[in-house]
Amino acid sequence: MSDERIWTAAVLVIGDEILSGRTQDKNVAQIATWLDVQGIRLREVRIVPDVEAEIVDALNAIRARYDYVFTTGGIGPTHDDITVDAVAKALGVGVIVHPDARAILERYYSARGGELTEARLRMARTPDGAELIPNRMSGAPGIRIGNLFVMAGVPHITAGMLDALTGELEGGAPLVAQTIGAWAPESEVADLLRLGEKDHPGVAIGSYPFFREGKVGANFVIRSTDGAAVAACVAMLTAGFEALGYPVTAGGI
């Protein structure tokens, strides 16, 4: 594995509930943070409605473009859970009842005095050729097929599936990031930020303004795969900010 190889990912959120504004998505942030630790960069997110054709189109647009694609949502037992069918259609494969998933669900429900009804059995359906991703929270597994990872919509279930995948995916050099903050208007330090990027090739500086307690300020995130370059850029910016009269808070405000 070369240091130069950058591993990329996209997330496809399947969710009328997010598009209606009813539910605040939590999965993008948790998958992004998890990917970062694996040395994989999240490069794109799409949120589409619970409509098969939309899911298929989005999957086909992104699965060729990124190393890994994660979907969230639409894998439960109800009529609006159509992700498995959409994934199978995008890949041009059939849908089967996965024998291991069926066995997991049988054990799960029988331990709770329940039965594997037809609705519950829907959660054992996978695209043909898929592997399962363990779900220690609620039985019904996630699905891995090719570079696609089919996760739950409920964030704590997806968190458990991410734990199960930790260390399983090949990644590259993790991005090193340092944050500094200052009670400075962005516009006062814009030239300095531009210079910081110019003088430190490979370093990207993000500028994130905020307004709190009646005052403007901003946090600045300095990122690179080269930790020494990040440190040098942070030192330069810190000196420059202080020369302009803006004390810097390491770690951000």
Added chain:
Amino acid sequence: MSDERIWTAAVLVIGDEILSGRTQDKNVAQIATWLDVQGIRLREVRIVPDVEAEIVDALNAIRARYDYVFTTGGIGPTHDDITVDAVAKALGVGVIVHPDARAILERYYSARGGELTEARLRMARTPDGAELIPNRMSGAPGIRIGNLFVMAGVPHITAGMLDALTGELEGGAPLVAQTIGAWAPESEVADLLRLGEKDHPGVAIGSYPFFREGKVGANFVIRSTDGAAVAACVAMLTAGFEALGYPVTAGGI
């Protein structure tokens, strides 16, 4: 305007900070909720990095497809604020310093004893042919050109811009939604939900499971442009849930 016309929108979030997992997006939910009141359906969201080519490609993919497109992020004074250039490129127009925006910024900074520096003047740049969207929070206006609406990344600034646009955009019949909740496993009521949709054409039922206080439950959102159909479906589901031994909480749990 016919009752049949459905007005649609997409949101393009421009933000390395969202893709890195550092910042939790808040704009999608607030724009979605606002659109709902305007009788416009949010149909797609994309989140892309602060890379001009990615923004241009995404804009061109969605602006032809939906009635309205909102961007958030990348319109400040710093080097990473490239949304205006990307929008101009997507539309094939030049970038100008908008005279009204320049006047707004001059007044804003002079009232605060500051100057319209070159960095701040960046916030007066618009695609040629754009109108401004008032920003009562921090001076720098949003931008409206064709069916594109360029909003801030900072949520409370975007909230102010949405207020300024309220009632300005043509929409259709608003979607009526009622929510009911029950401490029922989704899989126990899946058949009933399927039947509810089948018996009430034009009604969509979303099922959103959760796990709280050691128990599983779900909220069910019943949506249609026909309020009477929503009410009839809610009545049928409520009776059906109670017959299965699951008391229903109106408004959701």
